[in-house]
Amino acid sequence: MAMTQIDPAETGPQHVKILDAIIVGAGFSGLYQLHVLRDRLGLSARVLEAGAGIGGTWYWNRYPGARCDSESYYYSFSFSKELEQEWEWTERYPEQPEIMRYLNHVADRFDLRRDIQLETRVTGARFDAAANRWLVSTAGGEEYSAQFLITAVGCLSTANVPKIKGLDAFAGRWYHTGQWPHEGVDFTGQRVGLIGTGSTGIQAAPVIAEQAAHLTVFQRTPNYSVPARNGPMDAERRQQIKADYPEIRAKSRASTNGHPFDLSPRSALDASPEEREALYEAAWQQGGLRFRATFRDLLSDVQANETASAFIRSKIREIVHDPAVAERLTPVDHPFASKRPPIDSNYFETFNRDNVLLVDVRAAPIQEITPLGVRTSDAEYKLDILVFATGFDAMTGPLLALDIRGEDGASLRDLWSAGPRTYLGLQTAGFPNLFTITGPGSPSVLTNMPTAIEQHVDWIADCIAYMRGRGLQRIEATSAASDQWVEHVNEAANATLLPMASSSWYLGANVPGKPRVFMPYAGGMAKYAAICEQVAADGYPGFQLGR
Numbered sequence: 001m002a003m004t005q006i007d008p009a010e011t012g013p014q015h016v017k018i019l020d021a022i023i024v025g026a027g028f029s030g031l032y033q034l035h036v037l038r039d040r041l042g043l044s045a046r047v048l049e050a051g052a053g054i055g056g057t058w059y060w061n062r063y064p065g066a067r068c069d070s071e072s073y074y075y076s077f078s079f080s081k082e083l084e085q086e087w088e089w090t091e092r093y094p095e096q097p098e099i100m101r102y103l104n105h106v107a108d109r110f111d112l113r114r115d116i117q118l119e120t121r122v123t124g125a126r127f128d129a130a131a132n133r134w135l136v137s138t139a140g141g142e143e144y145s146a147q148f149l150i151t152a153v154g155c156l157s158t159a160n161v162p163k164i165k166g167l168d169a170f171a172g173r174w175y176h177t178g179q180w181p182h183e184g185v186d187f188t189g190q191r192v193g194l195i196g197t198g199s200t201g202i203q204a205a206p207v208i209a210e211q212a213a214h215l216t217v218f219q220r221t222p223n224y225s226v227p228a229r230n231g232p233m234d235a236e237r238r239q240q241i242k243a244d245y246p247e248i249r250a251k252s253r254a255s256t257n258g259h260p261f262d263l264s265p266r267s268a269l270d271a272s273p274e275e276r277e278a279l280y281e282a283a284w285q286q287g288g289l290r291f292r293a294t295f296r297d298l299l300s301d302v303q304a305n306e307t308a309s310a311f312i313r314s315k316i317r318e319i320v321h322d323p324a325v326a327e328r329l330t331p332v333d334h335p336f337a338s339k340r341p342p343i344d345s346n347y348f349e350t351f352n353r354d355n356v357l358l359v360d361v362r363a364a365p366i367q368e369i370t371p372l373g374v375r376t377s378d379a380e381y382k383l384d385i386l387v388f389a390t391g392f393d394a395m396t397g398p399l400l401a402l403d404i405r406g407e408d409g410a411s412l413r414d415l416w417s418a419g420p421r422t423y424l425g426l427q428t429a430g431f432p433n434l435f436t437i438t439g440p441g442s443p444s445v446l447t448n449m450p451t452a453i454e455q456h457v458d459w460i461a462d463c464i465a466y467m468r469g470r471g472l473q474r475i476e477a478t479s480a481a482s483d484q485w486v487e488h489v490n491e492a493a494n495a496t497l498l499p500m501a502s503s504s505w506y507l508g509a510n511v512p513g514k515p516r517v518f519m520p521y522a523g524g525m526a527k528y529a530a531i532c533e534q535v536a537a538d539g540y541p542g543f544q545l546g547r
């Protein structure tokens, strides 16, 4: 369709650059949003990206062992059949450098770089209600004016470094996994401490242990993990996948988690103990997140879940030689997969190594970091390098860091002080023309991210096209629709076991002082997409559209 063409270099009276849309972030979502707005709708759009390269979460998370836990063939874009056919994944799970190669290929193939501005951190965004435009400012002092502001900042991009006394005085080097040095870290001959046993710590520990002189893992909460069973992607499998792509994508979109898995229609409680054991064993051998799909009720029925949780606990006891260490590694305080389930390559096996020590910091909490290492309530551990795999201020953190101010200068931070309130995870009342890709209240982190991202980006683009086609200048979620959606998000979470993991980042519980609200939408990808589609088909009820 024909769109107003504005030269992105055009400047306003105060050297404000004028665009149709500003997209913040150049990860999967920002790249695709730019392609769609610019190349499909003909808008003038620019991506502002804080990093010195594209890639979003994969640009920053370069820690040892960083690898996607969704499988490569579906952790990828589906919007271009040519891209699907030409790209050759080399492993079952793509490693961080391979994902970076893929995203860079996408940026080149679709000529995206000319509208991506790197090393540009957005520091503020203010809505000008009279003009129906966003004024966006950057750390470098630039100003942009755009009708639409689209955040593509990811859900896990604000590193959470716990405030532990004494860190400044640590004589060694320390790193957060989400801000890993691009030149890498050489652990050879070093005594390394690793704090955190989430997905990241579980991926990093085996790799660090192989290189370091010694690794001490400081564990607060033991975690379930299922083997990834990574391996090379052979040519035959690759060809089969390419031939099957239409079905694979359709299955992902029709699923709960955006993965192309068949969820068993059976209850775990309908199977005999022997049958269950055999099915869990087969899933364990196959590896990966599809372990969750062994029975339909693992995330909705405590007893059903307990059969899977107990199976994994028995595996930990089988793998780990020292029974006392195995016991400390055994999760008991939450059901399997109520926290984001990690998958691993030799995580539990790592604790059989002579150079690895597990320290339970729930039993003996960390008191301080000393110049020499970490002191818990019962010992001091001497370290040369300390690695924080302590996660992120998830979902809201990256959005609040943008200092977004809506109508009348109201700040998003104030509005969300008791927890995020969105309509469909896509818009927030009081913030017209602001769209959040995979925002709180959307399925996002509960899904295979590219599936969720493509759905959002397409919905936003269709909405903008609808507005432009009718000469509409603004769209804003209503408070009533947002209240209803927040209620629905809570209901959806409460219909699952997810809220039972009281220390989960889904609830914001990992960041001291953060409101405890279940943030993602747990109703499933397919149901969510159907709701969004219906809203669009019905002319956007729950939104106010205006000129």
Ligand code: N01
Pocket: 067, 068, 069, 070, 156, 162, 195, 196, 197, 198, 199, 200, 201, 203, 218, 219, 220, 221, 340, 361, 366, 389, 390, 391, 392, 445, 503, 505, 510
């Ligand atoms: O972070 P986390 P993550 N003292 O928050 C511990 C995605 N991801 O980076 O459980 C001591 O899960 C904390 O302990 P506890 C994925 O969605 C994807 O590992 O709060 N410990 C926990 O053990 C994942 O879920 C891939 O008691 C402290 C750990 O640090 C998400 O990113 C790979 C502490 C944090 O775990 C986040 O994972 C990696 C303290 N003060 C990650 N503070 C893929 O493969 C925190 N902890 C796609």
